[in-house]
Amino acid sequence: MKLCVVLCLALFWMELQHGACQQANKRRKDAGENRIRPGGKRGKMRHPKLKEGGGRGHTLLTQVLEKGRFLRLGQSTILTPGNNLELRCKGSKIDKDNLFVPSDIHFQIVYLRPDKPAVVPCRVTTPHATVSLHREVPPKEIAANGTAVTYDPTKGFVLQTPSLEYQGVFYCKAVAKGTPQISNKYQLLYVEVPSSPPFVSLKASSELASGGDNINVTCSVMGEPDVDVSFTWSYPGQGQRPVHIQTSWRLVNRGRVQTTRLTQSVLSVEDMETIDFGKYICKAKNQHGETLVTTSIMPK
Incomplete structure (x- = not known):
């Protein structure tokens, strides 16, 4: 009986030792730096490469650290008072014979x-x-x-x-x-035109019309030459009757005194019907504000 108990304990101890050896071997295999490759060479542990943060949105400035070494700067840099800083800026190559910076606008x-x-x-x-x-x-x-x-x-x-x-x-x-x-x-x-919301005028080709007539309503703005103007229309039959809208602009010399920009939006209605009579509203908008003007077309 005692012999049987001793044998059982011995077998149990051997199983424990076998399991511990397997765990140790597994840990050694998991460690890449200890893995042996065919040919007796040790494999080096590969570390993931870190990508530099110099994307398209980053600054083109680089700091000169020392001869042959540069540092790309981020969107902001902290400087220490009293220290010198040498910077370089990346740009387009310019012909050395050009004294003026080239421009596509002649x-x-x-x-x-x-x-x-x-x-x-x-x-x-x-x-x-x-x-x-x-x-x-x-x-x-x-x-x-x-x-x-x-x-x-x-x-x-x-x-x-x-x-x-x-x-x-x-x-x-x-x-x-x-x-x-x-x-x-x-x-x-x-230019003498003041910076302000658009000065708008609205005129119909005829304020009285008959069925079947063609009518043009012109919304005009005189303003600064380099200030864009956008137009929005409200009119009878909107969403039910087709109309044609054309927008254009040109520079106008007002004598020798100034140059202004004339911007126009023309709304055209062909073959007038009963639903087309009523109020025509033009809203002109620029960077300084907007202006509404109204005119009416009535049946004869």
Whole structure:
């Protein structure tokens, strides 16, 4: 009886030892750095590569750390007072012979407003160039005196208080190492229209109509040359009768004094029916506000 108990305990102890060995072997197999590959070479543990955060939305500035080492900057950087910082900016390659920054616009319009400075954007590629501003007709150089007219190589010529005398076609001339270059031309237009909601007029081709007539209703806005205007119409039979709406704009010279922008939206109704008589409402909107105007078309 005692012998039987001893044998059972011995078998139980051997099973426990066998299980512990299996667990130890499994742990060793799971550890990649200890795994032996065919040929007697140890496999190195592979760590996942970390992606850099320099996506398209990040800044193009890089900080020069030391010779051959650079650091791409994030959207914000903390600077320590008193320390020097060297930065580099990535940009498009410019022909070394170009004194002016290239532009796809060969004849650019610059609007002159009496209430804010205007910029003639003839920027240069080197701060060592001597730059001057010239009117084409009649020929005249506009001197940068540091007050009424200033020059910044990163912006161009700044007219601090634009007036009628600056209206016309201008160009810039740059000279570096004895070689002159001429910039693109700039059309300077004087504007006196105040910044405000649209000034709107509404007119029908006829305020009295008969069945079968064709009618045009024109909504017009005179405003700043570079301010866009959008139109919204409300009219009888809306959603039940087809109409044609056409919108266009053009620059208008009002004498020698100013240039304004005429924007128009024309609503056309063909073959008038009873449902087409009533009020026609035009809503014009720009960045400063909106204006509603109304006219009526009645049966004869």
